Amino acid sequence: MRSTMQDQPLSLSRLLRYATTVHARSTVTTWTGETTRTRTYGELGARAAQVAHALTRLGVHRSDRVATFMWNNGEHLEVYAAVPAMGAVLHALNIRLFPEQLVYIANHAEDRVVFVDGSLLDTFTPLLPQLATVRHVIVVNGDAGALEAPAHVTVHAYEQLLAQEPATYDFPVVDEDAAATMCYTSGTTGDPKGVVYSHRSLYLHAMHLTTPGAMGLSPRERCLAIVPMFHVNAWSLPFAALMSGASLLMPDQHLQPEPLLALMAAGRPTRAAAVPTIWSGILARLASHPQDISHLSEAFVGGSAVPPALMQAFEERHGVRIVHAWGMTETSAVSTVAHPPADRPDDEAWQYRLTQGQFPALVEHRIVDDEGAVVPHDGSSLGELQVRGPWVTGAYYAPSPTADAGDHFDDGWLRTGDIGRITPDGYLTLVDRAKDVIKSGGEWISSVEMENDVMAHPAVAEAAVFGVPDDRWDERPCVAVALADGADADVITLRAHLADSWARWQLPERWAFVDAVPKTSVGKFDKKTLRRLYAAGELAITYAP
Amino acid sequence: MRSTMQDQPLSLSRLLRYATTVHARSTVTTWTGETTRTRTYGELGARAAQVAHALTRLGVHRSDRVATFMWNNGEHLEVYAAVPAMGAVLHALNIRLFPEQLVYIANHAEDRVVFVDGSLLDTFTPLLPQLATVRHVIVVNGDAGALEAPAHVTVHAYEQLLAQEPATYDFPVVDEDAAATMCYTSGTTGDPKGVVYSHRSLYLHAMHLTTPGAMGLSPRERCLAIVPMFHVNAWSLPFAALMSGASLLMPDQHLQPEPLLALMAAGRPTRAAAVPTIWSGILARLASHPQDISHLSEAFVGGSAVPPALMQAFEERHGVRIVHAWGMTETSAVSTVAHPPADRPDDEAWQYRLTQGQFPALVEHRIVDDEGAVVPHDGSSLGELQVRGPWVTGAYYAPSPTADAGDHFDDGWLRTGDIGRITPDGYLTLVDRAKDVIKSGGEWISSVEMENDVMAHPAVAEAAVFGVPDDRWDERPCVAVALADGADADVITLRAHLADSWARWQLPERWAFVDAVPKTSVGKFDKKTLRRLYAAGELAITYAP
Structure with missing residues (x-):
């Protein structure tokens, strides 16, 4: 039995029309370095229409990929809104990737147009000759004339391009399973892998984000989006804000604690989203430059685990609740949110x-x-x-x-x-x-939990735990330890320290004292290298007595 | 370009599994008349599985209609959860309809099974012989043995039926466009018309209900569902509560102010949903029986317009914000919610x-x-x-x-x-x-706004405004007025009163003084009858001088 319900899609084009009319007074505010620049969602609607007309004139059709190489700012939101609504596919390039990764990704996605912030031209210009499918570059807030482009690429200035276009556009209704945006994961092995989000997936994820179980967004909230728009659609915050009528605050390139706090003073956000290091920096700055940030009732943190001390400090000193969230590129960013149960002490x-x-x-x-x-x-x-x-x-x-x-x-x-x-x-x-967990005698040992415990010893500067082959137990943990300057600790001491929280059978026998733990290009412990050095006999191992 | 997202449906069977595990500690509490009976969503999961097994054993297949004839209570929620999740279609019968409407509706929907509250057997029993497709009646909280049924109908006792079934059930994944529940509109003309909701429509509507733009539901909230579960799925509250982990409070048959306030004292709801007359009754009761109900932060009202005085009284005397909402059977209940803009005085x-x-x-x-x-x-x-x-x-x-x-x-x-x-x-x-608005000389006059203004005059007990044919203006307003006991007012006085808020051309010429305004079976002004009486010359009309 079929229902009698209308067959109406979850559509970002309809969302755009809704947000820019019903929530026309809500705003997006960008930090310029000294002050703020604010536009309403009503103005966003007119400018998104101009972007869509301009792209149509440049030959962008449905499903064509339109890239951005931009910070979080109001203009980026205009492109974000326009591109999926016209049926094209938004591809926000991660400006922090290595040049060869960026070139691979833009070519793999077959990006035809790139919007570039003027402040990023120095990074972008050397890449351009290698971007095989790009035909148009649109420079936002910068000097388009300064960009040297290959012959097959036309360079435009954003405001000039928009100025000649009408402020309304007949956005099509796109199938809800059609591609709307895409993002690449930069794994540590192999080429980056692309994930393509649909109108449906973004709509549902944004709708979830507006619920109290996630961020609880409504026109009453002002949301500081520090998480970059090139990181998994900024956790869908742009779409969730448009849907709920929450206003947005954007830091542009100014991601240091000082300008972030200046933007907070100007815009008084009630919600924010960023990775832990941003919050650590803000906390440190506040210690020497006091500022009331209690308007920020919930600060969402994802990307990596949050130190409990950071959460406590924000809550006790500043009345800001840090809320932990987890997700990945493959899960549209926010999949779990750590609001505690209502019925627990x-x-x-x-x-x-x-x-x-x-x-x-x-x-x-x-x-x-x-x-x-x-x-x-x-x-x-x-x-x-x-x-x-x-x-x-x-x-x-x-x-x-x-x-x-x-x-x-x-x-x-x-x-x-x-x-x-x-x-x-x-x-x-x-x-x-999964590749780092240690499987010993059929039981699993978390390398992360164990190395955190080793590092909790005052004599230890850093420690990495990795699995090594073992005849009897298949695999056993091995610890690479770098002692703190001037500190001293031997295997007996460190094992005794671990014995407080680990079972006897879990305690590692193999210890390697090193000057520093080898790291990957993004600063994580490089356990692949550690395993290789161990296998080659290039690590000096001390066995526990 | 297709997205890479998984093709996973919005499914009430998955919602049931989610709610009864992740939110297993949330509760549904029913008022028994003297005290409360509480079950957890975890227990709900086990009992919904038993309901599904029992229905399967009784021969219920996918798309078969399973009806309820029940008040709001925990057992009704069990049936609500189980029936769509097993792929059958839940049809909650409106126990307040006329018998002939109920018979028409149950036969038109081809209901095969009916769950009946014991307290409603007196109403239900006379209908049963006329329900052509019903084969099984399941009596909930009552004496199944007392029900005289035709030979082709088997009568069961709910608890006995459940007791013999396993507490887990392998609920299927149903296509999201498949029918999940149905509801009939009882229009004033013609047969009732059925609306069939899908898993998708209920899922999206419930998800919307959990957002701050609607009811803002999370495990922190306790929601008093006074709106009947036979009125447009109780505005999807059952599904929204399961989705968000909000707990539910159910009044069963006890809809008078005294037991509702007793349930509120016991369950301390933070949200509630009901029609305006319920709130008027509660307000009157509170005047003589003071009780702190400030735990109720938002009370949602729909079904008809709320008198402003009622909203003010709840806010000033009791710290309860009344929130107006609108929708209809055809729009899955809640379509608009009157949270005011954040940026207005x-x-x-x-x-x-x-x-x-x-x-x-x-x-x-x-x-x-x-x-x-x-x-x-x-x-x-x-x-x-x-x-x-x-x-x-x-x-x-x-x-x-x-x-x-x-x-x-x-x-x-x-x-x-x-x-x-x-x-x-x-x-x-x-x-x-639309059928009552008056189209006069190309302009529209709201009959409702005009009669409200007439009724605001102290001499008027009730007044109905309806359109009558007019040679010059096509249509003109005519007012049927019943004066208050002992009051006196003539056409000149009443027209002068109206002139405060209506333009001269809008003021009605035709006035009929009546003892009482004729009403429909549900107590609304019967404008069809008024128009007929006018056309037949059976209303004594006083013309304005």
């Missing part, structure tokens, strides 16, 4: 707040052990996290033969590559990457 | 709160005038409200030849039959039913 609630967060209704989740068996959500059984749902990717875009050929999907579920556990009430704790 | 905000409310992103809306032209959203242009969206119906279920053959759809939009205006920021004000 404070100390227990605190433990919940340190998890990666609670799953929402639209992200199905399971933990799968080494043998492929689904284990219970009992808060202790470990395994790989797998997720499923309408805003989770089911494939990568046009995988290249040289791309990481790993097995990313399991019977329709996304394999996250993360090892974790889930409580009966749906809170996720991630303990390790 | 108090007196202006108050005017916004008296509207029907602001449209959300997923309900497209337009006002169409008498000639079929779309008029601007300028806050003054009147016309018929038309809406479109994924939770708006696009048809009626299997329309019968004798059903009202009106033209309900216009190029894919639902014609609501309501006359109204929309502000630039998307707030709706309804002024009349």
Whole structure:
């Protein structure tokens, strides 16, 4: 039996029309370095229409990829709004990637047009000759004349381009499963892999973001979007703000604590979203430059785990609640949010707040052990996290033969590559990457938890735990330790320290004292190199007595 | 270009599994008349599984209609959860309809099973022999043995039926466009018309309900659902509560102010939903029986317009904010919610709160005038409200030849039959039913606004305004007035009173002084009868001098 309901799509073009009329008075405010520049969503509607006309005139058709190479600012939001609404595909390039990765990604996506911030021309210009499919570059807030472009590329100035276009555009209704935006993951192995979001997935994810279980957005809220718009659609915040009528504050290139706090003083945000290091910097700045930021009732943090001390400091000193969230490019950013249960005492609630967060209704989740068996959500059984749902990717875009050929999907579920556990009430704790977890005698040891515990010893500067082959137990943990300057500690001391929180069988036998732990290009412990050095006998191992 | 997102449906079966695990500690509490009976959503999961097993054993297949004849209680929620999740179609019968309407509706929907509250057996039993397709009746909280049933109907006791079934059920994944629930509108003309909601429409509508732009639901909230579960799925509250983890409070048959306040004292709801008369009764009771109900931060009101005095009294005396909402069976209940804009002063905000409310992103809306032209959203242009969206119906279920053959759809939009205006920021004000609005010399006069103004005169007990034919102006307003006991007022006085707020050309010439205004079976002014009496010359008309 079919329903009698209308067959109407979840459409970003209709969302744009809605937001720019019903919420026409809501605003997007950009920090210029000295002051703010504000436009209403009503003005955004007119300018998005001009962007769509301009792109149409430049020959952009449905499904064509339109890239941005921009900071978070009001103009970026205009492009964000216009491109999916006209049926084209927005591709926000991560300006922080290595040049060769950027070139690979833009060519793989076949980007035809790139919008570039004037402040990023120095970074962008050397790439341009290698971007094989780009035909138009549009310079935003900068000197278009200064850009030297190859013959097959036409350079435009954003404001001049818009000025000649009408302020209304008949945005089409696009199929909800059609591509709307795309983003690449920069994995540590192989070429970056593309994820293509649909109108449906972005709509549902943005709608979820507006609920109290996530960020709780309405026209009453002003949201500081520090998380870059080139990181998984800025966690869908642009679309969630348009949907709910929440106003947006954008820092542009000014991501240091001082200008961020100046923008906060000017715009008094009630919500914000950023990675932990941003919050650490703001906290440090506030210690020497006091400022009332209690207007910020909830600050969302994702990208990596938040130190509990940071959460406590913001809450006690500044009346700001830090809320932990977790997601990945493949899951449209925000998948779990660590609002604690309503019915638990404070100390227990605190433990919940340190998890990666609670799953929402639209992200199905399971933990799968080494043998492929689904284990219970009992808060202790470990395994790989797998997720499923309408805003989770089911494939990568046009995988290249040289791309990481790993097995990313399991019977329709996304394999996250993360090892974790889930409580009966749906809170996720991630303990390790699957490739780093140590499988010893059929039991799993989290390398991350163990190295955090080693690093908690005052004599230790840094420590990495990695798995090495073992005849009897298949695999055992090995610890690479760099001692703090002038400190001293031996294996007996460090093992005794670990014995406070680890079972006897888990304690590592192999220890390597090093000057520094080797790191990857993005600053993470390079366990692949550690395993290679160990296998080659190039690490001096001290065995526990 | 297709997205890489997973093709995963919006499914009430997955919602049930989610709610009964992740939100297993949330509760549904039913008032028994003296105390409360509480079950957790975890227990709900087990009992919904038992309901599904029992129905399967009774031969219920996908798409079969399963009816309820029940008050709002925890057992009704179990049936609500189980039936759509197993792929069958829940049909909550409106226990307040006339017997002949109930029989028509149950036969038209081809209901196979009916769940009946024991307290409703006296009403239900006389209907049963006429329900042609019903094969099983399941008596909830009552004496199944007391029900005399025809030979082709088997009677079961709910708890006994459940007791023999397993507490887990492998709910299927149902196509999101498949039927999930249905509801009939009881129009004043013709047979009732059925609307069939899909998993998709209910999911999206419930998700909207959880946002701050609507009810703002999370595990922190306790929601008193007074609006009957047989009225448009109780505005989707059951599904929204399951999705968000909000707890539910259910009054069962105890809808008088005294037990409702007793339930509120026991359950301390933070949200509630009911029609205005319920709130009037509670307000009156509180005047003589003081009780702190300030835990109730937002009380949602729909079904008919709320008197401003009622809103003020709740806010000033009890710290409870009454929030006006509007919708209809055809629009899945809640379509607009009157949260005022964040950026307006108090007196202006108050005017916004008296509207029907602001449209959300997923309900497209337009006002169409008498000639079929779309008029601007300028806050003054009147016309018929038309809406479109994924939770708006696009048809009626299997329309019968004798059903009202009106033209309900216009190029894919639902014609609501309501006359109204929309502000630039998307707030709706309804002024009349389309069939009652008076079209005089090309201008429209709201019969409802005019009769409200007549009734504001202290000498008037009640007044109905209706259109009558006029040679010069096509149509003119005629007023039927019943004066208050012992009061006196003539046409000159009443016209002078109206002249304070109406233009000279709008003032009615024709006045009929009556003992009482004729009413329909549901207590509304019967303008059809008034027009007939006028045409037959059976109303004594006084003409204004």
